[in-house]
Amino acid sequence: MSEDLTFYRDTWAEINLDAIEYNVKSMIQHLGRDGKVIAVVKANAYGHGDYEVAETAIKAGADMLAVAFVDEGIALRKKGMRSPILVLGASRPEDVQISIDYDLTLTAVSLDWVMQAEKYAADGELAFHIKLDTGMGRLGITKREELEAVIEFACTSAHLKLGGIFTHFATADELDSDYAEYQFAAFEKLIDGIAYPEWMIHCANSAAGLRFPGRIFNTVRLGISMYGLAPSMELKENLPYPLEEALSLHTKLVHVKKIAKGEKVSYGAAYTAEEDEWIGTLPVGYADGWIRRLKDSEVLADGMRVPIVGRICMDQCMIRLPRKMPIGTQVTLIGRQSEEYIPIDEIAGRLETINYEVPCILSARVPRMFLRNKSIMEVRNPIIQS
Numbered sequence: 001m002s003e004d005l006t007f008y009r010d011t012w013a014e015i016n017l018d019a020i021e022y023n024v025k026s027m028i029q030h031l032g033r034d035g036k037v038i039a040v041v042k043a044n045a046y047g048h049g050d051y052e053v054a055e056t057a058i059k060a061g062a063d064m065l066a067v068a069f070v071d072e073g074i075a076l077r078k079k080g081m082r083s084p085i086l087v088l089g090a091s092r093p094e095d096v097q098i099s100i101d102y103d104l105t106l107t108a109v110s111l112d113w114v115m116q117a118e119k120y121a122a123d124g125e126l127a128f129h130i131k132l133d134t135g136m137g138r139l140g141i142t143k144r145e146e147l148e149a150v151i152e153f154a155c156t157s158a159h160l161k162l163g164g165i166f167t168h169f170a171t172a173d174e175l176d177s178d179y180a181e182y183q184f185a186a187f188e189k190l191i192d193g194i195a196y197p198e199w200m201i202h203c204a205n206s207a208a209g210l211r212f213p214g215r216i217f218n219t220v221r222l223g224i225s226m227y228g229l230a231p232s233m234e235l236k237e238n239l240p241y242p243l244e245e246a247l248s249l250h251t252k253l254v255h256v257k258k259i260a261k262g263e264k265v266s267y268g269a270a271y272t273a274e275e276d277e278w279i280g281t282l283p284v285g286y287a288d289g290w291i292r293r294l295k296d297s298e299v300l301a302d303g304m305r306v307p308i309v310g311r312i313c314m315d316q317c318m319i320r321l322p323r324k325m326p327i328g329t330q331v332t333l334i335g336r337q338s339e340e341y342i343p344i345d346e347i348a349g350r351l352e353t354i355n356y357e358v359p360c361i362l363s364a365r366v367p368r369m370f371l372r373n374k375s376i377m378e379v380r381n382p383i384i385q386s
């Protein structure tokens with residue numbers, strides 16, 4: 001293995017690209033013939049690895065990619081991605097020319113933004129989608145007149161090319177919410193009668209795509225469920241097709257020792273052995289995204305659940321083993337070992353947060369290993385990769 005294809009600390013995330021492919025294909029099939037998919041790969045593909053996930057999603061049939069910021073779009077282009085990329089967030093009008101140069105599709109959030117943007121489009125044509133705010137209260141146009149003005153302005157400009165109109169739901173993951181219906185109606189009303197033969201018209205995130213395949217207009221922005229995660233716990237019980245979780249997180253025992261009853265472990269000496277115990281040390285800590293709040297959680301070793309003991313350090317943490325285990329024993333923090341399974345939702349539950357956050361906070365220090373057909377296709381380790 002060449003140096004930039006490996007890592008020297010045994011902590012890594014495995015990304016099963018077959019699962020990504022399966023999750024994208026399942027959504028496409030669920031939507032039927034005319035449904036398009038925008039694969040949302042912002043935030044380094046929710047921590048999974050932007051380029052590899054993007055490439056897999058496109059090969060699986062996605063029509064476009066989406067990121068949050070121009071920087072993320074440029075990163076994908078620099079890695080060689082050629083497919084269309086939509087920047088979902090609000091970009092600076094000053095960055096329109098670089099967006100044209102990198103062939104990024106931007107999001108227009110107001111008439112004022114579009115007029116500013118046009119001034120900065122010196123060379124070439126800016127592709128953009130219009131964002132409508134139908135109740136999320138975050139970004140976008142709320143008035144029909146302003147929408148019409150943007151469309152008219154774009155149609156008469158040689159530097160602007162309108163490719164779509166979209167909105168975003170605030171509650172699509174809640175089964176008993178009337179608010180999504182309210183937003184559907186608001187979106188329909190705003191775009192009613194506006195001709196859009198080849199535009200992408202999209203309102204649905206994963207939750208809306210899963211729940212309302214017949215009401216997506218023509219495109220779904222597929223994020224969380226591409227990674228095999230349910231958008232909410234209640235939706236998890238009501239999925240139209242099974243999801244396959246793509247990410248697992250592993251490490252290995254680097255030190256194993258027996259401590260006597262009464263001896264202490266880690267900062268604060270906050271853990272005291274209740275009897276003679278086997279303690280294993282893992283080279284993973286809060287700087288990797290395995291944050292201190294996880295101090296009472298469990299990991300898998302030799303197919304068994306074992307507890308983390310003592311405080312989680314920046315680079316390391318300790319676990320209590322039922323018996324002596326050899327150095328180098330693989331320990332799984334997220335994922336499966338024989339019969340035992342720690343899903344991302346379990347970690348999210350312990351952290352009192354949503355599953356989205358868990359892979360997102362795995363830091364760049366954790367190498368990502370990409371698997372196809374259970375064999376390693378590639379490793380990304382930004383720490384030593386240029």
Ligand SMILES: *Cc1c(COP(=O)(O)O)cnc(C)c1O
Nearest residue numbers: 040088168205206221222223224
């Ligand atoms: C992140 C994001 C999505 C993806 O949402 P999921 O719930 O992960 O499917 C869709 N649209 C916008 C505007 C987003 O910011």
